[in-house]
Amino acid sequence: MSRKQQGQTARKSPLRTCVACRRISDKREVLRFVRGADGRVVFDPTGRVAGRGAYVCASPECLEKAQKTRGLERALKIRLSDDDYQRLAEDLRAVVYGNSQSA
Numbered sequence: 001m002s003r004k005q006q007g008q009t010a011r012k013s014p015l016r017t018c019v020a021c022r023r024i025s026d027k028r029e030v031l032r033f034v035r036g037a038d039g040r041v042v043f044d045p046t047g048r049v050a051g052r053g054a055y056v057c058a059s060p061e062c063l064e065k066a067q068k069t070r071g072l073e074r075a076l077k078i079r080l081s082d083d084d085y086q087r088l089a090e091d092l093r094a095v096v097y098g099n100s101q102s103a
């Protein structure tokens, strides 16, 4: 992948660190998870949900890793159950692979 340097003034999107692999990516290349006011963690494809956010690469592997290392929980200062992770993984898959079947 060869991307030309555009200089510092041309950078539009901020950079975010994946809580699983610690890789720094463009904001558009990571997924945002938000802890809402009710203590539930939701997947936020729009990036507009208010609340404490954490970022994971747009890949199921990194979400798995975030579960194993509890990096996501640490970043959001919350405990997540296996059910929570399953729900988030399904939401993630729907967005990453485009088969949105959430009803």
Ligand SMILES: [Zn+2]
Binding pocket: 018, 019, 020, 021, 022, 023, 056, 057, 062
């Ligand atoms: Zn990652």
